[in-house]
Amino acid sequence: MKIGPGWCEEDGRHSGVWPEQGVRPKARRGGILAGRRQPARKEASGRGRDLGPHSGWAGNRAGGRPGRRRAGQAAGAAMAPELFLDLYSPPCRAVYIFARKNGIPFALRPVELGRGEHLKPEFLKVNPLGKVPALRDGDFLLSESVAILLYLSRKYQTAAHWYPPELQARARVDEYLAWQHAAIQLPAANVYLCKSLLPYFSGQPVDTTKLEQLLGKLTPSLQHLDQKVLVARPFLASEQLSLADLIAFTDLMQPTAVGCDVFQDRPRLAAWRARVEAALGPQLVQEAHRLVLQPRDPQLVQQDPQLAQELVQRLQERLC
Incomplete structure (x- = not known):
């Protein structure tokens, strides 16, 4: 089933010491809930550059196609993986943070679940299941956040602490x-x-x-x-x-x-x-x-x- 922001990607299974039941929330106000500053947006996708939460996929705002890149984008950026994300989604945020923290070059392709963009034909060509996150690296397509995180960690040889050897x-x-x-x-x-x-x-x-x-x-x-x-x-x-x-x-x-x-x-x-x-x-x-x-x-x-x-x-x- 496909649904709007916050929809989980897949079911999990019990393993080892981890119990199978769910959880209850309560908490103190603090951390990032305390200050809600909006970071400045910069339109760049190179290593170590700042990618604003909605830069990249021209098709979402300007009627372009998912594969079309912004005019004037650096030639090197054309080779970067494309990440199809909605930052309302926790798995998408995990992929986004991981790529940004590790200086991984990528082109951000926003997919707004609340607008039903994950159900449109152009996105279903990227992930026929209609779920985010999704990755396109040349002709290679990949879905599921864990698979994407592991793919990026291996391709870009990120620090060992992320996935210890x-x-x-x-x-x-x-x-x-x-x-x-x-x-x-x-x-x-x-x-x-x-x-x-x-x-x-x-x-x-x-x-x-x-x-x-x-x-x-x-x-x-x-x-x-x-x-x-x-x-x-x-x-x-x-x-x-x-x-x-x-x-x-x-x-x-x-x-x-x-x-x-x-x-x-x-x-x-x-x-x-x-x-x-x-x-x-x-x-x-x-x-x-x-x-x-x-x-x-x-x-x-x-x-x-x-x-x-x-x-x-x-x-x-x-x-x-």
Whole structure:
């Protein structure tokens, strides 16, 4: 099923010490929620250059085609991978942050799920499943955030701490990546959809009973991270930041951004969040989360009520 912002990519499976249940959010105001500065946008896609959240895909704003690049773009940038992202989506933010943090050259192709752009024929040529993130590197197409992160890490030989070469350290990262889909990503996204997206498209108040049920599904996994995993080490898989931390961080920011603070009353999880933000860089974290932290434009629903009705139906089916 394809749906608007916050839709998870895939189901996950239980692995090792990671429990199968979901999680509950609460948290303190702090970190990137405290200051919502909007970073200056620069139109560049080279290594170490700043890519604004909506630079790149001319087709979204100016009627161009997905494969068409901006006039005057550097010749070298034409060889850079294209990343099809909606920064409302946690997996998309993880890919975006990883590429920016590691100075990986890329051309950003924004895909607005709330406008149904993931269902348009031009995007379905990139990913027939109609999901983001997606990558196009020449003639090579790739979907699923974990696969894209691993592809970029290998192609650009990023620092070893992201995906450690040592057998057991790598296995710990793999363990979290296998566990998180159903335990963290899905329930955290559902909280966001219930609290923010469904009321936005339907015009109805938040269903507080349903919200509490969804938070309850998230709680066991949050408790596991706070009371088990982070007791043993400062990060989820090792002594250093890894792909596991990046993916978990963007997932847990989704409900937190709409007032369901998953870090509140969980001191180890809150301290972990601060360590991850510091390691990634507060400015980059703020840049990637700018959209999800600001109110949605109410005129979007009015512009396409048929699309809004379709999204409401899909959201209700998912959350029932």
